[in-house]
Amino acid sequence: xxxxxxxxxxxxxxxxxxxxxxxxxxxxxxxxxxxxxxxxxxxxxxxxxxxxxxxxxxxxxxxxxxxxxxxxxxxxxxxxxxxxxxxxxxxxxxxxxxxxxxxxxxxxxxxxxxxxxxxxxxxxxxxxxxxxxxxxxxxxxxxxxxxxxxxxxxxxxxxxxxxxxxxxxxxxxxxxxxxxxxxxxxxxxxxxxxxxxxxxxxxxxxxxxxxxxxxxxxxxxxxxxxxxxxxxxxxxxxxxxxxxxxxxxxxxxxxxxxxxxxxxxxxxxxxxxxxxxxxxxxxxxxxxxxxxxxxxxxxxxxxxxxxxxxxxxxxxxxxxxxxxxxxxxxxxxxxxxxxxxxxxxxxxxxxxxxxxxxxxxxxxxxxxxxxxxxxxxxxxxxxxxxxxxxxxxxxxxxxxxxxxxxxxxxxxxxx
Amino acid sequence: xxxxxxxxxxxxxxxxxxxxxxxxxxxxxxxxxxxxxxxxxxxxxxxxxxxxxxxxxxxxxxxxxxxxxxxxxxxxxxxxxxxxxxxxxxxxxxxxxxxxxxxxxxxxxxxxxxxxxxxxxxxxxxxxxxxxxxxxxxxxxxxxxxxxxxxxxxxxxxxxxxxxxxxxxxxxxxxxxxxxxxxxxxxxxxxxxxxxxxxxxxxxxxxxxxxxxxxxxxxxxxxxxxxxxxxxxxxxxxxxxxxxxxxxxxxxxxxxxxxxxxxxxxxxxxxxxxxxxxxxxxxxxxxxxxxxxxxxxxxxxxxxxxxxxxxxxxxxxxxxxxxxxxxxxxxxxxxxxxxxxxxxxxxxxxxxxxxxxxxxxxxxxxxxxxxxxxxxxxxxxxxxxxxxxxxxxxxxxxxxxxxxxxxxxxxxxxxxxxxxxxxxxxxxxxxxxxxxxxxxxxxxxxxxxxxxxxxxxxxxxxxxxxxxxxxxxxxxxxxxxxxxxxxxxxxxxxxxxxxxxxxxxxxxxxxxxxxxxxxxxxxxxxxxxxxxxxxxxxxxxxxxxxxxxxxxxxxx
Numbered sequence: 005x006x007x008x009x010x011x012x013x014x015x016x017x018x019x020x021x022x023x024x025x026x027x028x029x030x031x032x033x034x035x036x037x038x039x040x041x042x043x044x045x046x047x048x049x050x051x052x053x054x055x056x057x058x059x060x061x062x063x064x065x066x067x068x069x070x071x072x073x074x075x076x077x078x079x080x081x082x083x084x085x086x087x088x089x090x091x092x093x094x095x096x097x098x099x100x101x102x103x104x105x106x107x108x109x110x111x112x113x114x115x116x117x118x119x120x121x122x123x124x125x126x127x128x129x130x131x132x133x134x135x136x137x138x139x140x141x142x143x144x145x146x147x148x149x150x151x152x153x154x155x156x157x158x159x160x161x162x163x164x165x166x167x168x169x170x171x172x173x174x175x176x177x178x179x180x181x182x183x184x185x186x187x188x189x190x191x192x193x194x195x196x197x198x199x200x201x202x203x204x205x206x207x208x209x210x211x212x213x214x215x216x217x218x219x220x221x222x223x224x225x226x227x228x229x230x231x232x233x234x235x236x237x238x239x240x241x242x243x244x245x246x247x248x249x250x251x252x253x254x255x256x257x258x259x260x261x262x263x264x265x266x267x268x269x270x271x272x273x274x275x276x277x278x279x280x281x282x283x284x285x286x287x288x289x290x291x292x293x294x295x296x297x298x299x300x301x302x303x304x305x306x307x308x309x310x311x312x313x314x315x316x317x318x319x320x321x322x323x324x325x326x327x328x329x330x331x332x333x334x335x336x337x338x339x340x341x342x343x344x345x346x347x348x349x350x351x352x353x354x355x356x357x358x359x360x361x362x363x364x365x366x367x368x369x370x371x372x373x374x375x376x377x378x379x380x381x382x383x384x385x386x387x388x389x390x391x392x393x394x395x396x397x398x399x400x401x402x403x404x405x406x407x408x409x410x411x412x413x414x415x416x417x418x419x
Numbered sequence: 420x421x422x423x424x425x426x427x428x429x430x431x432x433x434x435x436x437x438x439x440x441x442x443x444x445x446x447x448x449x450x451x452x453x454x455x456x457x458x459x460x461x462x463x464x465x466x467x468x469x470x471x472x473x474x475x476x477x478x479x480x481x482x483x484x485x486x487x488x489x490x491x492x493x494x495x496x497x498x499x500x501x502x503x504x505x506x507x508x509x510x511x512x513x514x515x516x517x518x519x520x521x522x523x524x525x526x527x528x529x530x531x532x533x534x535x536x537x538x539x540x541x542x543x544x545x546x547x548x549x550x551x552x553x554x555x556x557x558x559x560x561x562x563x564x565x566x567x568x569x570x571x572x573x574x575x576x577x578x579x580x581x582x583x584x585x586x587x588x589x590x591x592x593x594x595x596x597x598x599x600x601x602x603x604x605x606x607x608x609x610x611x612x613x614x615x616x617x618x619x620x621x622x623x624x625x626x627x628x629x630x631x632x633x634x635x636x637x638x639x640x641x642x643x644x645x646x647x648x649x650x651x652x653x654x655x656x657x658x659x660x661x662x663x664x665x666x667x668x669x670x671x672x673x674x675x676x677x678x679x680x681x682x683x684x685x686x687x688x689x690x691x692x693x694x695x696x697x698x699x700x701x702x703x704x705x706x707x708x709x710x711x712x713x714x715x716x717x718x719x720x721x722x723x724x725x726x727x728x729x730x731x732x733x734x735x736x737x738x739x740x741x742x743x744x745x746x747x748x749x750x751x752x753x754x755x756x757x758x759x760x761x762x763x764x765x766x767x768x769x770x771x772x773x774x775x776x777x778x779x780x781x782x783x784x785x786x787x788x789x790x791x792x793x794x795x796x797x798x799x800x801x802x803x804x805x806x807x808x809x810x811x812x813x814x815x816x817x818x819x820x821x822x823x824x825x826x827x828x829x830x831x832x833x834x835x836x837x838x839x840x841x842x843x844x845x846x847x848x849x850x851x852x853x854x855x856x857x858x859x860x861x862x863x864x865x866x867x868x869x870x871x872x873x874x875x876x877x878x879x880x881x882x883x884x885x886x887x888x889x890x891x892x893x894x895x896x897x898x899x900x901x902x903x904x905x906x907x908x909x910x911x912x913x914x915x916x917x918x919x920x921x922x923x924x925x926x927x928x929x930x931x932x933x934x935x936x937x938x939x940x941x942x943x944x945x946x947x948x949x950x951x952x953x954x955x956x957x958x959x960x961x962x963x964x965x966x967x968x969x970x971x972x973x974x975x
Contacts, residue, residue, distance in 0.1 A: 254753060260694035260701055267744035269751065398749035 033394045045182035049229040050264045051393035055166035065207035070157040072358030077183030120310040148365035156363025157207035167199035167389030168333030183383040185373040196388035210357040251278035251301040271400035273397040293318045327392040335374030335385035452924040452953025455606030456913040458497035467636040472556045490915045498913045514596030522585040535584040546574040556719045558600040560623035608954045618954040622646035632911045633664040635676035657848040661946045675713045693784040700860040707741040708774035720938040727936040731769040731890040734761040769890035777861030788851025796849045801902035825868035849876030853889035923950040
């Protein structure tokens with residue numbers, strides 16, 4: 005007997021749900037790897053984070069970490085000041101704060117502070133401050149294109165790295181939609197990997213050590229991505245599936261070990277911008293999806309954003325415990341991605357994380373390989389790779405009307 | 420008028436008794452009754468009574484002394500519960516707090532039935548009115564003139580001392596809340612006019628028994644009025660009140676309280692699980708697991724008016740988002756409960772497959788077929804299982820890492836090689852092993868340590884292969900409904916049935932079976948029976964009878 009959740013009585017606030025189907029034989033009341041036969045499976049992403057593979061720094065970045073904003077600032081000082089600044093403990097941090105400040109008065113005050121401790125003369129500090137500010141008093145990280153990066157390091161080799169082959173080429177040659185770029189070597193069954201994002205971010209100390217801390221906070225309950233996988237064939241055994249992505253309206257809850265448990269019921273936000281539908285195939289226990297534009301909703305204490313990806317595709321292994329594990333590959337608009345990953349943490353945060361904003365931005369633009377402008381031949385999007393982990397969950401479809409509930413509840417799990 | 424009606428009813432009842440018939444089945448056999456009891460109010464009864472008498476906005480903030488479980492029920496243990504000096508301090512503190520809230524300016528318009536002539540001087544008439552009103556509801560009978568005069572005197576003296584009428588009243592009300600007549604349910608008896616030489620509960624004690632059985636709280640005004648008028652001593656008058664109470668939405672509260680006691684839910688207060696092994700278990704799960712089972716019971720027995728035995732086989736239950744991940748079922752609403760029916764083929768059905776039972780009768784780090792089997796025997800079949808010998812070696816049974824014994828069945832089989840253990844385990848383990856597909860918190864598992872779970876076994880000659888079939892075996896076991904009747908009687912009367920009640924209980928069991936094992940019919944039969952109120956004379960002066968005498972109402 006196969007389990008049919010919709011044949012069971014879910015009285016009350018009846019909504020359509022998708023859930024893990026079960027296999028043959030006795031039906032289990034808890035997660036187990038099921039056969040995908042004619043039923044929809046629901047998932048919640050427990051991990052969705054730009055890939056930062058554990059590779060060797062010396063191999064990836066022979067010259068060491070990318071220069072930080074502080075170091076870039078010092079590098080632009082006159083030679084005699086550079087030597088003095090390098091010897092002065094804390095000078096770089098203070099200088100970075102000056103650069104980061106939106107308020108000239110703050111800068112002057114900090115200049116006064118430096119003067120007070122005998123590091124720089126007042127005239128010197130004002131000079132540095134004024135030199136590094138544009139006429140509109142914009143901050144450096146909010147306007148990275150207005151400044152010049154100094155010696156920003158990127159990854160230039162072709163060794164293996166996480167990601168998917170997005171452009172379909174074996175060598176990264178330019179196509180009608182993409183710009184010429186260097187491929188990474190085959191990894192985990194994927195050939196000719198595109199991941200220019202990793203080239204741009206891979207020499208940043210903070211990224212190598214911690215990844216982008218702001219893109220994996222699902223466990224805080226602030227946001228989550230839901231996914232449904234539904235067989236499309238009559239028999240359900242041909243591997244063809246529909247795949248839908250949603251933004252969760254509900255917060256995930258954690259169990260006593262601090263992890264997200266399988267089997268949560270999570271309703272999605274009924275917003276077309278946050279719903280993506282595509283097709284896919286399951287072969288040899290691996291789910292691959294066709295490209296789809298995909299936007300999710302990201303929230304944390306200070307950042308509220310809707311990051312979007314173009315031509316996103318997933319390659320996820322179906323694990324014995326019912327979970328999924330793999331990658332998303334996609335193109336991300338450089339300006340939007342920069343805005344999401346660097347701007348929101350505040351300029352002081354960028355300084356604290358030693359990110360040379362102009363250098364990073366320039367690297368992203370030069371490494372951009374997607375969304376090629378046919379007139380100029382330049383690209384404005386960059387290939388990215390995200391690590392993805394997902395566990396079974398029940399995706400609750402929002403209630404619209406009683407009549408709709410009746411229809412949806414009586415027919416199928418798919419919309 | 421009432422007396423005339425009562426005489427007619429008594430004549431009809433006597434005629435029916437002579438003919439040996441009632442409206443349904445054989446007539447109720449006579450019973451010598453049971454000794455009167457004095458039971459301390461449970462915490463739930465105290466809180467509910469305060470809410471009912473004074474309003475549910477009155478905070479009851481304090482700790483209660485723990486009750487002891489006796490003969491399988493806390494309610495029976497309440498008959499042996501005393502109040503220690505520290506416990507009395509708690510009651511004193513509670514009483515003062517409650518009384519202060521009652522006379523607070525913002526509540527006076529609701530709580531005061533009169534206005535004193537002066538806020539700063541004694542007003543015995545007004546104080547007496549208030550104290551009589553609340554005293555009647557708290558003592559579950561009218562105050563005697565002496566009792567009321569004593570309370571008024573307290574209010575008068577305290578008013579003079581404090582210069583505040585309400586301060587005086589507060590103190591007098593707080594003393595009512597500290598009196599044994601409130602804190603203890605005291606059976607008061609009187610000679611049974613229909614059975615010369617025998618005793619029965621008086622009308623007010625009848626009212627208390629009914630109210631605590633049906634609603635788990637003190638009698639309401641209507642029930643006390645019926646007692647005052649003597650209506651509870653006539654079958655029709657009693658039936659009117661019984662039917663009124665059975666029809667009340669508050670019946671669910673009483674039924675829940677009974678099953679909370681029967682199922683041993685006080686055990687959840689100290690239930691702990693190893694979070695490394697069972698990360699899904701937390702206080703919210705523990706609370707909602709109890710609520711799920713109680714909702715299942717109330718729905719089947721009261722809403723659906725179903726067969727009690729179906730509690731062991733029903734696939735219908737309720738779930739919320741806290742329990743959803745453990746049962747692995749979808750729950751659409753973010754808050755609240757939905758009814759849910761496990762589909763055909765699902766391994767769950769009945770109370771034994773629910774989280775509450777599986778978690779409560781398990782160890783912190785593993786399931787326990789023995790505890791579960793013991794619980795089924797004792798709670799649902801009323802079969803006493805002896806305690807294990809003091810020198811028993813549990814090493815083999817508890818070592819889940821032994822590769823030779825990967826499943827509980829294998830471990831217990833090895834453990835049972837000890838002949839001193841084998842006898843008892845033989846009657847417990849087969850039942851518990853049928854539930855091994857549910858781990859220590861009730862989550863489903865097909866295997867243990869990689870070894871498939873064999874859930875087969877046998878209960879009193881009936882073989883089963885899994886939890887579903889075990890539930891059916893208990894459903895069909897004659898001991899199950901008999902156990903419920905016995906337990907319900909213990910709960911309602913406060914003592915275990917003795918030989919004197921055997922024939923009466925058999926009659927009750929016959930009625931229960933004939934009426935399709937419906938709990939509401941059983942409650943009605945108990946409440947309308949004479950045996951429920953029959954009291955045997957105390958063999959010698961006891962503390963209970965002393966209290967009865969002191970209450971001024973006890974006539975036995």
